Structures are given as C-alpha cells and as structure tokens.
Amino acid sequence: MAYSEWPSVPKAKLGPWGAQSPLLGPAADFQDVLRKFAVNTMRPLGTALDKLTAEEVVAKSSKFWEFWGEFRKLGITVDALMALPPDEAGVLFAVLFEEFGYGDSGLAISVGASTLPKYIAARMGRMDLAAKIPDDQIGCWPITEPDHGSDTLDPTAAICHPTGNYGRPNCIAKITDGKVIVRGQKSAWVSNGPVADWGIVYCSADTKAGPDPRGGVCVIVPMNSPGVSRGKPLEKMGQRALPQGEVFFDNVELDISYVLAEPKDYAKAVYMIHTEANSLMGAIFAGLARAAYDHAYEYAHERRQGGVPIIRHQSVATRIFHMFRKVEMATAMARRVISYNFQAPLPALQCGMSTKVTSTATAFEVASEALQIFGGNGMTREYPMEKLLRDARASMIEDGCNEVLAIKGGTYLMDESKLAEPSNKQAAQ
Numbered sequence: 001m002a003y004s005e006w007p008s009v010p011k012a013k014l015g016p017w018g019a020q021s022p023l024l025g026p027a028a029d030f031q032d033v034l035r036k037f038a039v040n041t042m043r044p045l046g047t048a049l050d051k052l053t054a055e056e057v058v059a060k061s062s063k064f065w066e067f068w069g070e071f072r073k074l075g076i077t078v079d080a081l082m083a084l085p086p087d088e089a090g091v092l093f094a095v096l097f098e099e100f101g102y103g104d105s106g107l108a109i110s111v112g113a114s115t116l117p118k119y120i121a122a123r124m125g126r127m128d129l130a131a132k133i134p135d136d137q138i139g140c141w142p143i144t145e146p147d148h149g150s151d152t153l154d155p156t157a158a159i160c161h162p163t164g165n166y167g168r169p170n171c172i173a174k175i176t177d178g179k180v181i182v183r184g185q186k187s188a189w190v191s192n193g194p195v196a197d198w199g200i201v202y203c204s205a206d207t208k209a210g211p212d213p214r215g216g217v218c219v220i221v222p223m224n225s226p227g228v229s230r231g232k233p234l235e236k237m238g239q240r241a242l243p244q245g246e247v248f249f250d251n252v253e254l255d256i257s258y259v260l261a262e263p264k265d266y267a268k269a270v271y272m273i274h275t276e277a278n279s280l281m282g283a284i285f286a287g288l289a290r291a292a293y294d295h296a297y298e299y300a301h302e303r304r305q306g307g308v309p310i311i312r313h314q315s316v317a318t319r320i321f322h323m324f325r326k327v328e329m330a331t332a333m334a335r336r337v338i339s340y341n342f343q344a345p346l347p348a349l350q351c352g353m354s355t356k357v358t359s360t361a362t363a364f365e366v367a368s369e370a371l372q373i374f375g376g377n378g379m380t381r382e383y384p385m386e387k388l389l390r391d392a393r394a395s396m397i398e399d400g401c402n403e404v405l406a407i408k409g410g411t412y413l414m415d416e417s418k419l420a421e422p423s424n425k426q427a428a429q
C-alpha cells in the first residue's frame with residue numbers, strides 16, 4: 001500500500017504468524033495445512049493424552065496411535081525433506097516443527113525423535129542404513145543414562161568438572177569380528193523409548209583400555225532385535241503425550257554395517273545429532289510460545305473486569321506486548337538458525353544451542369505470563385494454560401539442561417587463535 005493510501009492514524013494488523021516474511025517453496029503452501037492439523041488434530045489429541053496415565057498413552061487403543069495415523073496422512077517423510085534444495089528444506093523444517101509445537105509439544109517431540117535414526121543416517125551419507133528404516137515406523141534416540149545425563153551430550157568434556165569422576169558408563173558397545181555388541185541400559189527419559197521400532201543409540205565404546213566414557217559408538221538398532229527390552233513408560237509432569245522410558249540391551253548383536261560412528265568419529269556424530277535436535281527444539285518451543293501468546297491474547301479481549309476487556313488495562317497490554325516481542329524473537333531465531341544450518345558446509349552447534357535455550361526459556365516465560373493473564377482460570381484443567389506451562393517447563397531440561405548448553409555453547413564461541421597462550425597461537429598458524 002502506498003504511503004498516500006495509509007489511514008490517517010495507521011495501525012498495522014498482523015496475521016497469525018506475526019511479522020513473517022513471505023515463505024519459500026513448499027512451506028508457503030503447507031503452513032496453512034500444518035496450522036489446521038496442529039489446532040484440529042494435535043491439540044485435542046494431545047490434551048486427551050495429557051490426562052491419561054503413561055501406560056494408557058502407549059496402549060493399543062490409545063489416541064497416540066490415532067495421532068500417528070493422521071500424521072502419516074500428511075505425507076511428510078525424511079526422503080521428501082532430503083530431496084528439497086537446502087534453502088527450502090530449512091524453511092519447511094522450521095515451519096513444520098513450529099506448527100507442531102503450536103499444536104502439542106509432546107506429540108511434536110515424538111515426531112522429531114522418531115525421524116532421528118533415518119534422518120541422521122541420511123545426513124551422515126549412510127543411505128544404506130537410512131533405506132532400511134521405513135517411513136511409517138517410529139524412531140528414538142537413546143543417549144542419556146541413569147548415571148550420565150548432561151555429560152553424555154558432551155564427548156569433548158567441555159562441561160566436565162576438573163576434579164570430577166564421571167565413572168563407568170551404563171551402556172557400552174563393543175566392535176569385534178565384523179559385529180557390534182551393545183550391552184547395558186539407557187535412561188528412563190528416552191523419548192518414544194516404549195514404542196520405538198528403531199533406535200539411534202549413542203553409547204560408550206568398549207576399547208582395549210576398557211569402557212571409555214569419552215569415546216563412543218553410534219549404532220542404529222532395530223528395536224525388535226533379540227536382547228532389546230524396555231522399562232515401564234515414565235510418569236512425568238509435562239509433555240505427557242510423549243511416551244518415555246528406559247531401554248535395556250542384553251548383548252544385542254548386530255552386523256557392523258549398523259555402526260554409524262566408531263570411536264574416532266564419535267564427537268562428530270554427537271555434534272551432528274545435537275545440532276539437529278537442539279534446532280528442532282528451537283522450532284517446537286517457539287511454536288509453544290506462540291500458542292501460549294495466542295491463548296492469552298484472545299482471553300485478554302474476552303475477559304472483562306471493571307466493565308472493560310482486561311486488555312484495556314495497561315498492565316495487561318504491556319504484558320501482552322512483552323509476550324509478543326519474545327515470541328517474535330524466538331521464532332525469528334529458530335528460522336534463522338535452521339536455515340543457516342541447512343545451508344552451511346559445517347552446521348553451527350552453538351547456533352542450535354542458542355535457539356534451543358532461547359525458545360525453551362521464552363516458552364516457559366510466555367506460558368507463565370499467559371497463565372497469569374488467565375487469572376484463576378489459568379490454574380484449571382478447563383483451560384489450556386497449566387498444560388502449556390508444564391510442557392514448557394520440561395523443555396528447559398530436555399536435550400540438555402539450558403545451563404549446561406550455555407557452558408558448552410560458550411566454549412564453541414571461543415576462537416583459540418585469538419587466545420594468548422603461545423601453544424594455541426602456534427597451533428593456529
């Protein structure tokens with residue numbers, strides 16, 4: 001609109017996605033479809049699953065399977081994503097997971113974790129392994145262990161305490177005579193653990209020197225292999241639509257072709273999946289933050305106090321404004337990071353961490369503010385806010401506690417060539 005046509009008192013009206021630039025390629029057509037799926041399918045199913053026990057969520061008759069049936073009808077596959085040019089794939093990936101986070105973050109994480117075995121195998125160029133994994137089967141990423149949480153995400157030991165003793169790993173893989181043998185257990189937090197058909201398992205290597213908590217092996221495990229078993233689905237506070245649980249490996253023996261990374265490449269393999277997973281979290285929780293904002297925005301227009309809609313009270317309008325700007329910031333960062341990492345020759349883990357920390361902290365802050373705007377109604381299960389707050393709270397621990405990501409992220413921002421130590425200067429030359 002030309003300036004001359006502006007109204008004399010201008011006020012721009014934003015659409016459902018705020019200050020969004022025009023989208024690229026398939027994402028442009030797909031965003032509306034995804035929004036409808038998020039609101040009409042994911043949200044009611046996620047809300048119903050939230051009220052069930054963890055055992056009921058994974059039962060054969062559960063709406064969890066109805067969700068997966070509906071998701072498959074969208075035709076979103078790893079192969080389709082990989083076939084797109086990187087600039088379009090980056091935008092589609094971000095929009096897809098934002099919308100899924102807008103619908104239900106637990107189900108969104110279930111989809112994200114599910115894609116990891118096939119997607120990471122493909123990103124590592126192991127199309128032979130990726131081809132073994134059908135698109136209609138569910139994947140998981142077992143990495144953390146009962147005795148090892150934050151430290152498993154850091155094979156470079158950047159976060160480790162200098163006097164720490166990180167002890168024995170709980171899960172070990174041995175490569176021998178053309179085979180890999182996995183033994184031990186992974187934590188109760190494995191997303192999709194109770195239901196997965198495939199796992200991308202990250203564990204320590206049993207080298208000649210004994211189990212090595214720093215080096216490791218990354219192996220694709222068909223979860224119906226002899227020796228794989230699972231614990232009870234975990235009862236937890238948020239993201240209750242997402243089944244989680246322990247996975248046990250009793251000397252699970254696979255051909256060596258199932259190994260995606262041997263010890264020498266383990267740090268590289270963790271870097272790859274951590275960058276992807278943190279970026280995914282960035283998009284999903286930017287979506288949750290927008291959902292919380294939208295609920296509060298609508299409520300603030302409907303709810304009246306003192307004869308006026310509460311948004312007319314300046315404190316409420318101010319809070320809505322701060323929520324709005326935080327959601328815009330988290331969304332912009334998620335899209336920027338994901339687009340960058342899809343196109344960069346070497347994706348930047350520090351950027352993945354930045355979007356994960358920003359979006360999850362934003363989701364929690366915005367959900368908390370939104371609950372406050374709902375007043376007492378925010379506390380009840382009749383309204384969506386208490387669930388969104390619980391879902392958002394889990395995200396600050398998931399995929400690496402935010403404070404640990406910040407420590408590690410800081411080390412990734414260091415430029416050794418600028419540091420004073422003579423040995424570093426020499427190494428950089």
Ligand SMILES: Cc1cc2nc3c(=O)[nH]c(=O)nc-3n(C[C@H](O)[C@H](O)[C@H](O)COP(=O)(O)OP(=O)(O)OC[C@H]3O[C@@H](n4cnc5c(N)ncnc54)[C@H](O)[C@@H]3O)c2cc1C
Pocket residue numbers: 113141142143144145148149150151153159160161186187189190191192239394395397398399400401402403404407
């Ligand atoms: C919803 C959800 C989904 C998850 N999905 C998966 C999954 O799919 N697969 C999987 O394997 N795991 C998964 N996890 C596990 C998750 O990755 C871990 O919970 C997380 O990495 C933290 O590990 P921890 O719980 O053992 O905590 P700890 O590592 O025991 O940390 C406890 C506290 O100590 C602090 N701390 C620990 N070490 C340091 C340090 N060096 N410096 C400063 N502070 C430190 C932490 O910040 C934290 O506050 C999931 C968790 C959640 C909540």
